[in-house]
Amino acid sequence: MTKNIPFNTALFIKSLILLLSISIIAPAQNNNNFEISKNLDIYTTLYKELNKNYVDEINPGKLMETGIDAMLKSLDPYTVFIPESEIEDVKFITTGQYGGIGAKIQQREEYVIISEPYEGFPAHKAGLIAGDKILKINGKSAKNKTSKDVSEVLKGQAGTELTITIERMGEEEPLKKELIRENVKIDHIPFYGMLDKHIGYIKLISFTKDAGKDVKNAFVDLKNNNDLKGIIIDVRGNGGGLLHEAVMVSNIFIEKGNLIVSTKGKLPDKNQKYKTTFTPIDTEIPVAIMVNQRSASASEIVAGSLQDLDRAVIVGHRTFGKGLVQNVIPISYNSKAKITIAKYYIPSGRCIQAIDYSHKNNNGDFDKIPDSLITTFKTRNGRTVYDGKGVNPDILLDDLKFSNIASSLFVKHHIFDYATKFSFETPSIPKAKDFVITDEIFEDFKNFISDKDYDYTSKSEKALEDLKKFAKKENYFEAIKKEYKALEEKMKHDKKADINKYQDEIKDLLRIEIATRYYYQKGQVISSMKKDPEIESAIEILMDTEKYNSILINKFN
Numbered sequence: 001m002t003k004n005i006p007f008n009t010a011l012f013i014k015s016l017i018l019l020l021s022i023s024i025i026a027p028a029q030n031n032n033n034f035e036i037s038k039n040l041d042i043y044t045t046l047y048k049e050l051n052k053n054y055v056d057e058i059n060p061g062k063l064m065e066t067g068i069d070a071m072l073k074s075l076d077p078y079t080v081f082i083p084e085s086e087i088e089d090v091k092f093i094t095t096g097q098y099g100g101i102g103a104k105i106q107q108r109e110e111y112v113i114i115s116e117p118y119e120g121f122p123a124h125k126a127g128l129i130a131g132d133k134i135l136k137i138n139g140k141s142a143k144n145k146t147s148k149d150v151s152e153v154l155k156g157q158a159g160t161e162l163t164i165t166i167e168r169m170g171e172e173e174p175l176k177k178e179l180i181r182e183n184v185k186i187d188h189i190p191f192y193g194m195l196d197k198h199i200g201y202i203k204l205i206s207f208t209k210d211a212g213k214d215v216k217n218a219f220v221d222l223k224n225n226n227d228l229k230g231i232i233i234d235v236r237g238n239g240g241g242l243l244h245e246a247v248m249v250s251n252i253f254i255e256k257g258n259l260i261v262s263t264k265g266k267l268p269d270k271n272q273k274y275k276t277t278f279t280p281i282d283t284e285i286p287v288a289i290m291v292n293q294r295s296a297s298a299s300e301i302v303a304g305s306l307q308d309l310d311r312a313v314i315v316g317h318r319t320f321g322k323g324l325v326q327n328v329i330p331i332s333y334n335s336k337a338k339i340t341i342a343k344y345y346i347p348s349g350r351c352i353q354a355i356d357y358s359h360k361n362n363n364g365d366f367d368k369i370p371d372s373l374i375t376t377f378k379t380r381n382g383r384t385v386y387d388g389k390g391v392n393p394d395i396l397l398d399d400l401k402f403s404n405i406a407s408s409l410f411v412k413h414h415i416f417d418y419a420t421k422f423s424f425e426t427p428s429i430p431k432a433k434d435f436v437i438t439d440e441i442f443e444d445f446k447n448f449i450s451d452k453d454y455d456y457t458s459k460s461e462k463a464l465e466d467l468k469k470f471a472k473k474e475n476y477f478e479a480i481k482k483e484y485k486a487l488e489e490k491m492k493h494d495k496k497a498d499i500n501k502y503q504d505e506i507k508d509l510l511r512i513e514i515a516t517r518y519y520y521q522k523g524q525v526i527s528s529m530k531k532d533p534e535i536e537s538a539i540e541i542l543m544d545t546e547k548y549n550s551i552l553i554n555k556f557n
Contacts (some may be wrong), residue, residue: 001166002290004106008311009267019296022159024050026519030050030398036364043067043411044053044396047060047063047064047067050063052065054462055368057362057550060551063161065081065083065137066278067537068081069081071077075340075357076107076324076340076355076357076366078322078324078326078338079326079337079339079340080337080338081337082333082334082335082336082338083355084334085152086152086334086335087336088100088156088389089155090328090336091210091363092208093328093338093512094208094209094242094328095185095208095209095534096185096188096206096208096209096211096241096470097183097184097185097186097208097209098155098156098183098184099155099156099157099158099160099181099183099184100122100156100181100182101120101121101122101123101126101128101154101162101179101181101182101184102117102118102120102121102122102123102124102162102182102184103116103117103121103123103124103128103154103410104113104116104118104211105134105147105150105151105154106147107146107147108133108375109137110143110144111133111134111142111145111167112134112142112145112146112147112150113127113130113132113134114128114130114131114132114134114166115133115135115416116129116130116516116520116521117129117130117480117520118184118186118520118521119521119522121181121182121184122180123179124400124489124520124529125179125475126164126177126178126179127166127515128166128177128420129168129169129417129423130416130423130462130516131167131417131419131420131423132166132167133166133167133168133491134150134164134165134166135165135166135167135174136163136164136165136234136244136441137150137153137162137163137164137165138153138163139163139165140160141484142189143507151291152246152471155181156181157180157181158183159180159181159182160180161179161180161181161183162179162181163177163178163179164176164177166179168270169420169421169424170424171426178281181358182341186205186206186208186350187205187206187214187219187521188204188205188206188207188210188211188214188215189202189203189204189205189207190203190521190522190524190525191203191223191522191525191526192218192221193222193482194222194226194252195204195232195529195539196277196539197226197227198226198227198228198229198230198434198543199229199231199232199539199542199543200219200222200226200228200230200231200232201229201231201232201234201529201535202218202222202231202232202233203214203234203525204233204234204238205237205238205251205299205545206238206239206240206241207238207240207242207245207246207249207297207299208240208241208242208244208245210244210368211241211242211248211249212244212246212247212249212251212252213248214322215233215248215252216248216249216252216281217251217495217551218299219231219281219282220281223281223285228285228288228541229285229322229542229543230285230286230288230289230542230543231285231286231287231542232288232289232290232538232539232542233249233287233288233289233290233300233302233312234290234535235289235290235291235299235303236291236292236294236295236316236534237292237294237295238294238295238296238298238299239295239296239299239320240296240297240298240299240300240322241295241297241298242259242298243263243274243298243301243325244261244274244300244311245299246297246298246299246301246305247260247274247275249277249279249302250301250302250306251278251280252280252281252282253280253281253282253283253285253306253311254276254280254305254309254311254313255275255276255280255283256276256278256280258275258276258309258347258514259273259274259275259278259347260274260275260301260305260315260346260347261274261278261301261305261344261346261347262274262344262345263325263342263343263344263345263499264342264343264344264345265325265341265342265343266341267341270325270341270342272340272342276505277467283311283460285550286313286542287306287311287312287313288313288314288315288318288538288541288542288543289302289306289312289314289315289318290315290534290535291308291314291315291316291391291393291540292317293318293320294320295319295320295391296319296320296321296322297320297322297324298353299319300319300320300321300323300390300391301323301344301346302393303319303356303391303511304346304352305346305347307349307379307385307391308346308347308348308350308377308379308380308385309379309380310379310381310552310553311393311552313392313394313541313542313548313551313552314391314392314393314394314395315395315397315534315537315538315541316393316396316397316534317391317393317396317397317399318389318390318391318392318393318396319352319390320354320390321353321354321355321388321389321390321556322352322354323343323345323351323352323354324340324342324346324353324357324552325340325341325342325343325344326338326339326340326341327341331335332504333384336396347379347380348377348378348379348385350375350377350385350386350387350388350539351387351388351513352366352387352388352389352390352391353369353387354369354390354435355367356368356369356390357367368389369389369408370390373388374386374387374388375387375388381552381553383541383552383553394551395537395538395541395551397491397533397534397537399464400533400534403470403498403501403502403505404456404457404497404498404507405456405495405498405502405506406502406505406506406509407456408454408455408456409449409454409506409509410452412452412454414448414449414452414454415506415509415510415513416513417448418445418448418449418510418513418518419510419513419514419541420518421448422441422514422517423517423518424513427484428513428518429514429518431519432515432518432519432522432523432524432526432527433526433527433530435511435514435515435527436511437507437510437514438510442506442507442510444505445506445510454495455495464484464487464488467484468484473482508531511522511530512527512528513528515527
């Protein structure tokens with residue numbers, strides 16, 4: 001029956017049947033054993049009949065993977081199948097480490113380019129720089145390959161060799177680079193230091209293995225060597241990681257024996273309580289946790305637990321709202337599955353999961369948990385907090401918005417491309433904290449984009465276009481055509497004028513991108529801190545002892 005199916009695929013089916021057979025026998029709580037057996041039989045029979053009878057030749061392995069992906073798509077987006085070819089991604093999820101060249105890449109038209117090499121890793125050692133266009137990998141063309149395609153080839157076992165052929169600005173001929181893959185470990189903390197004489201700062205970008213130890217060491221260093229009167233833990237943009245590491249970070253500021261997070265799943269062994277296990281470093285120093293809409297999972301455990309235990313003031317924007325726990329589970333033939341096995345609950349008892357993945361609306365989409373189902377909870381000091389929508393900051397800040405022209409210049413890669421040109425022409429710059437975009441540099445940038453497309457539509461222009469569309473639809477346009485044309489002319493934006501009007505924020509984007517070229521991720525963080533109103537808000541609350549204490553005592557009462 002399986003003679004046309006590749007050997008590994010046939011074995012995969014057999015192992016799948018065996019695995020599900022075991023799961024049918026074992027869990028007494030499942031009352032749908034017949035349905036599982038029935039549908040598994042239907043699925044495998046259809047799979048074999050397709051392979052035997054379909055008019056065109058099919059790829060059984062690809063068909064199976066498509067079926068698995070479609071099945072998992074009906075669940076939450078965190079439950080995924082990971083084939084053996086993507087095993088380095090699993091390694092990165094759990095350890096923050098993977099085998100590869102150590103570089104960020106991005107799609108640009110027909111090719112993928114290097115957007116940022118990581119300092120000290122193979123890409124950097126081989127002399128690859130941001131802006132390099134990847135033409136070939138191991139002699140094979142990379143044209144029309146996606147970022148995912150290229151990433152899969154660049155990753156691999158440490159110690160293995162590869163050759164990359166690139167196109168670089170200023171070079172007439174392609175360059176060939178020989179690299180040896182290494183175990184690439186991304187620093188949890190690209191930067192920590194003192195923002196002034198009394199306020200310390202730690203930028204935490206992930207919660208993979210040893211994140212808690214690294215934050216502890218950074219905090220101890222800041223505390224022992226400075227007159228520290230407040231600490232900022234910045235988890236903006238931190239998508240999370242290991243639950244255990246979130247508990248370790250919280251334990252730095254919370255007494256031993258306190259519940260930080262509990263998990264509740266279908267199986268009893270997934271119901272766990274995670275408490276602080278060591279003596280804290282400091283339970284008194286004011287703490288501000290900085291969050292935004294991209295702070296998720298472990299970041300929300302730290303922010304939410306310190307909020308529930310009234311140990312920190314949360315500053316920024318409502319967090320993502322991911323209250324689900326995943327385990328990476330081995331399956332057949334070196335493949336793995338990342339499966340949601342529980343929901344987590346922070347000390348007040350609330351779950352901050354924002355989307356209900358157990359139900360779909362009439363459009364086939366998952367809805368956010370409605371306000372009618374939001375429940376109130378109490379912090380240790382009796383403040384009111386809520387579940388169901390992420391962690392709501394104690395100090396809620398306005399969204400940072402860029403002008404249309406700054407957004408256009410960034411999205412259309414003109415900021416990035418100018419930084420490539422600048423770094424090619426300029427051997428060195430001052431330290432990241434001292435580097436500024438001078439008027440001379442800004443004039444050079446304006447010359448650089450003079451022949452580039454960076455047009456955009458303002459909100460006023462968009463509203464005017466909508467007016468025209470509806471007026472035509474209702475046969476009014478001819479009557480207002482003259483007035484419309486006059487208004488359209490007055491509303492036309494002047495790109496050159498807008499460049500000068502919004503030059504401060506354009507200069508900020510240029511400064512950060514250029515600093516990254518010379519000082520890598522650390523330079524990016526340091527440069528972006530120079531004019532960050534959200535960090536200024538966090539400093540302000542830490543320095544205002546009366547306001548800080550009043551928030552933790554009665555802000556929501």
